Amino acid sequence: MTFEELSHYLRLGGATLAFILAASVLAIGVAVERWIALWNISANSRALTDAVGRHLLRGDISAAKGTVDRSDTPLADVYRVAFERLERSRTVTPGVEAAVERERAQLGLRLKKNLWILGTIGATTPFVGLFGTVAGIMRSFRELGLDVEAGGTGGTAAVMTGISEALVATAVGLAVAIPAVVAYNLFTRSLKNRVSRAQALAHALLAAARNPRTDASAASRPVRGVVEG
16 A cells, blocks of 8 residues: 555544554554563563472472562562461461452552553444444445535446445454454463462462471472463
Protein backbone atom coordinates (compact mmCIF):
# COMPACT_ATOMS: atom_id res chain seq x y z
CA MET A 1 0.00 0.00 0.00
CA THR A 2 1.42 3.37 -1.05
CA PHE A 3 1.54 6.44 1.17
CA GLU A 4 -1.16 8.10 -0.95
CA GLU A 5 -3.51 5.13 -0.47
CA LEU A 6 -2.82 5.08 3.26
CA SER A 7 -3.55 8.79 3.54
CA HIS A 8 -6.75 8.26 1.56
CA TYR A 9 -8.00 5.57 3.93
CA LEU A 10 -7.03 7.61 6.96
CA ARG A 11 -9.10 10.52 5.68
CA LEU A 12 -12.05 8.22 5.03
CA GLY A 13 -11.79 6.53 8.41
CA GLY A 14 -11.77 9.81 10.26
CA ALA A 15 -12.08 9.71 14.04
CA THR A 16 -12.88 5.97 14.08
CA LEU A 17 -9.68 4.92 12.36
CA ALA A 18 -7.66 7.45 14.34
CA PHE A 19 -9.01 5.94 17.58
CA ILE A 20 -8.12 2.42 16.46
CA LEU A 21 -4.59 3.44 15.47
CA ALA A 22 -4.10 5.24 18.79
CA ALA A 23 -5.31 2.10 20.58
CA SER A 24 -2.79 0.03 18.64
CA VAL A 25 0.07 2.28 19.74
CA LEU A 26 -1.13 2.05 23.35
CA ALA A 27 -1.39 -1.75 23.12
CA ILE A 28 2.15 -2.02 21.79
CA GLY A 29 3.43 0.21 24.59
CA VAL A 30 1.70 -1.84 27.30
CA ALA A 31 2.88 -5.15 25.80
CA VAL A 32 6.50 -3.98 25.61
CA GLU A 33 6.41 -2.56 29.16
CA ARG A 34 4.95 -5.76 30.62
CA TRP A 35 7.37 -7.94 28.67
CA ILE A 36 10.39 -6.01 29.97
CA ALA A 37 9.04 -5.98 33.53
CA LEU A 38 8.23 -9.68 33.57
CA TRP A 39 11.55 -10.59 31.95
CA ASN A 40 13.43 -8.88 34.77
CA ILE A 41 11.16 -10.33 37.44
CA SER A 42 11.46 -13.81 35.95
CA ALA A 43 15.27 -13.80 36.06
CA ASN A 44 15.43 -12.52 39.64
CA SER A 45 12.59 -14.74 40.84
CA ARG A 46 14.16 -17.86 39.40
CA ALA A 47 17.41 -17.15 41.23
CA LEU A 48 15.53 -16.48 44.47
CA THR A 49 13.38 -19.59 44.11
CA ASP A 50 16.43 -21.74 43.43
CA ALA A 51 18.31 -20.39 46.47
CA VAL A 52 15.35 -20.61 48.86
CA GLY A 53 14.50 -24.06 47.55
CA ARG A 54 18.01 -25.36 48.30
CA HIS A 55 17.85 -24.02 51.84
CA LEU A 56 14.43 -25.58 52.43
CA LEU A 57 15.67 -28.92 51.14
CA ARG A 58 18.29 -28.81 53.89
CA GLY A 59 15.75 -27.59 56.44
CA ASP A 60 17.79 -24.41 56.94
CA ILE A 61 15.02 -21.87 57.58
CA SER A 62 17.41 -19.14 58.78
CA ALA A 63 19.45 -19.24 55.57
CA ALA A 64 16.25 -19.15 53.52
CA LYS A 65 15.08 -16.07 55.43
CA GLY A 66 18.41 -14.34 54.88
CA THR A 67 18.19 -14.98 51.16
CA VAL A 68 14.67 -13.54 51.04
CA ASP A 69 15.69 -10.44 53.04
CA ARG A 70 18.44 -9.67 50.55
CA SER A 71 16.15 -9.96 47.52
CA ASP A 72 14.24 -7.06 45.98
CA THR A 73 12.07 -9.07 43.59
CA PRO A 74 8.27 -8.85 44.14
CA LEU A 75 8.19 -12.60 44.69
CA ALA A 76 10.24 -12.15 47.87
CA ASP A 77 7.35 -10.24 49.47
CA VAL A 78 5.32 -13.47 49.70
CA TYR A 79 8.11 -15.30 51.52
CA ARG A 80 8.92 -12.25 53.65
CA VAL A 81 5.36 -12.15 54.99
CA ALA A 82 5.59 -15.86 55.82
CA PHE A 83 8.81 -15.37 57.78
CA GLU A 84 7.49 -12.30 59.62
CA ARG A 85 4.30 -14.07 60.68
CA LEU A 86 6.24 -17.17 61.72
CA GLU A 87 8.52 -15.06 63.93
CA ARG A 88 5.48 -13.57 65.68
CA SER A 89 3.47 -16.74 66.19
CA ARG A 90 6.42 -19.17 66.51
CA THR A 91 4.34 -21.78 64.71
CA VAL A 92 2.25 -22.22 61.57
CA THR A 93 -1.28 -21.07 62.32
CA PRO A 94 -4.30 -20.43 60.07
CA GLY A 95 -3.51 -16.72 60.44
CA VAL A 96 -0.03 -17.25 58.98
CA GLU A 97 -1.42 -19.18 56.03
CA ALA A 98 -4.10 -16.53 55.44
CA ALA A 99 -1.49 -13.75 55.48
CA VAL A 100 0.64 -15.61 52.93
CA GLU A 101 -2.40 -16.15 50.72
CA ARG A 102 -3.31 -12.44 50.89
CA GLU A 103 0.20 -11.43 49.91
CA ARG A 104 0.15 -13.93 47.06
CA ALA A 105 -3.09 -12.37 45.80
CA GLN A 106 -1.53 -8.90 46.05
CA LEU A 107 1.46 -10.14 44.06
CA GLY A 108 -0.88 -11.31 41.31
CA LEU A 109 -2.54 -7.89 41.19
CA ARG A 110 0.81 -6.09 40.97
CA LEU A 111 2.01 -8.33 38.16
CA LYS A 112 -1.23 -7.76 36.23
CA LYS A 113 -0.66 -4.00 36.19
CA ASN A 114 -1.96 -2.41 32.95
CA LEU A 115 -2.99 -5.76 31.45
CA TRP A 116 -6.61 -4.61 31.61
CA ILE A 117 -5.69 -2.12 28.87
CA LEU A 118 -4.73 -4.95 26.51
CA GLY A 119 -7.93 -6.81 27.33
CA THR A 120 -10.05 -3.72 26.78
CA ILE A 121 -8.40 -2.92 23.45
CA GLY A 122 -8.79 -6.49 22.27
CA ALA A 123 -12.48 -6.52 23.21
CA THR A 124 -13.51 -3.10 21.91
CA THR A 125 -11.55 -2.32 18.75
CA PRO A 126 -13.49 -4.80 16.55
CA PHE A 127 -16.72 -3.05 17.53
CA VAL A 128 -15.21 0.38 16.96
CA GLY A 129 -14.12 -0.79 13.52
CA LEU A 130 -17.59 -2.19 12.85
CA PHE A 131 -19.10 1.14 13.85
CA GLY A 132 -16.83 2.90 11.38
CA THR A 133 -17.82 0.45 8.65
CA VAL A 134 -21.54 0.92 9.29
CA ALA A 135 -21.10 4.69 9.27
CA GLY A 136 -19.16 4.46 5.99
CA ILE A 137 -21.82 2.29 4.35
CA MET A 138 -24.54 4.68 5.47
CA ARG A 139 -22.57 7.55 3.99
CA SER A 140 -22.19 5.69 0.67
CA PHE A 141 -25.92 5.02 0.37
CA ARG A 142 -26.75 8.59 1.33
CA GLU A 143 -24.46 9.87 -1.39
CA LEU A 144 -26.09 7.43 -3.80
CA GLY A 145 -29.54 8.76 -2.88
CA LEU A 146 -28.43 12.36 -3.33
CA ASP A 147 -26.96 11.48 -6.71
CA VAL A 148 -30.24 9.92 -7.85
CA GLU A 149 -32.23 12.91 -6.65
CA ALA A 150 -29.92 15.18 -8.61
CA GLY A 151 -30.64 13.23 -11.79
CA GLY A 152 -27.60 11.00 -11.74
CA THR A 153 -27.49 7.37 -12.77
CA GLY A 154 -26.92 6.05 -9.27
CA GLY A 155 -24.41 3.49 -10.52
CA THR A 156 -23.36 0.69 -8.22
CA ALA A 157 -19.68 1.22 -8.89
CA ALA A 158 -19.50 4.25 -6.64
CA VAL A 159 -21.46 2.43 -3.92
CA MET A 160 -19.20 -0.62 -4.03
CA THR A 161 -16.14 1.60 -3.85
CA GLY A 162 -17.55 3.36 -0.80
CA ILE A 163 -18.42 0.09 0.91
CA SER A 164 -14.98 -1.42 0.25
CA GLU A 165 -13.39 1.68 1.72
CA ALA A 166 -15.68 1.53 4.74
CA LEU A 167 -14.70 -2.10 5.39
CA VAL A 168 -11.14 -0.93 6.04
CA ALA A 169 -12.24 0.20 9.51
CA THR A 170 -13.37 -3.31 10.43
CA ALA A 171 -10.20 -4.84 9.00
CA VAL A 172 -7.97 -2.46 10.96
CA GLY A 173 -10.01 -3.04 14.11
CA LEU A 174 -9.52 -6.80 13.82
CA ALA A 175 -5.83 -6.37 12.98
CA VAL A 176 -5.38 -4.49 16.27
CA ALA A 177 -7.68 -6.67 18.39
CA ILE A 178 -6.24 -10.09 17.50
CA PRO A 179 -2.63 -9.40 18.63
CA ALA A 180 -3.93 -7.58 21.72
CA VAL A 181 -6.05 -10.58 22.76
CA VAL A 182 -3.18 -13.00 22.08
CA ALA A 183 -0.75 -10.88 24.11
CA TYR A 184 -3.27 -10.55 26.94
CA ASN A 185 -3.80 -14.31 27.12
CA LEU A 186 -0.05 -15.04 27.00
CA PHE A 187 0.71 -12.56 29.77
CA THR A 188 -2.19 -13.80 31.89
CA ARG A 189 -1.05 -17.41 31.58
CA SER A 190 2.55 -16.49 32.37
CA LEU A 191 1.50 -14.52 35.45
CA LYS A 192 -0.73 -17.33 36.63
CA ASN A 193 2.22 -19.73 36.43
CA ARG A 194 4.46 -17.36 38.38
CA VAL A 195 1.91 -16.81 41.12
CA SER A 196 1.29 -20.56 41.36
CA ARG A 197 5.02 -21.17 41.77
CA ALA A 198 5.14 -18.56 44.53
CA GLN A 199 2.26 -20.28 46.28
CA ALA A 200 3.90 -23.70 45.98
CA LEU A 201 7.18 -22.52 47.47
CA ALA A 202 5.37 -20.65 50.24
CA HIS A 203 3.57 -23.85 51.16
CA ALA A 204 6.89 -25.69 51.12
CA LEU A 205 8.32 -23.05 53.43
CA LEU A 206 5.42 -23.45 55.87
CA ALA A 207 5.75 -27.22 55.72
CA ALA A 208 9.44 -26.99 56.56
CA ALA A 209 8.67 -24.56 59.38
CA ARG A 210 6.22 -26.99 61.00
CA ASN A 211 8.91 -29.63 61.36
CA PRO A 212 12.21 -28.92 59.60
CA ARG A 213 13.60 -32.42 60.09
CA THR A 214 10.66 -34.56 59.05
CA ASP A 215 9.03 -32.22 56.54
CA ALA A 216 12.12 -31.09 54.65
CA SER A 217 11.95 -34.10 52.35
CA ALA A 218 8.22 -33.62 51.81
CA ALA A 219 8.75 -29.96 51.07
CA SER A 220 11.34 -30.84 48.46
CA ARG A 221 8.75 -32.17 46.07
CA PRO A 222 6.89 -28.89 45.47
CA VAL A 223 10.13 -26.94 45.67
CA ARG A 224 11.69 -29.02 42.87
CA GLY A 225 8.60 -28.43 40.76
CA VAL A 226 8.84 -24.71 41.36
CA VAL A 227 12.52 -24.50 40.52
CA GLU A 228 12.25 -26.61 37.42
CA GLY A 229 9.00 -25.01 36.24
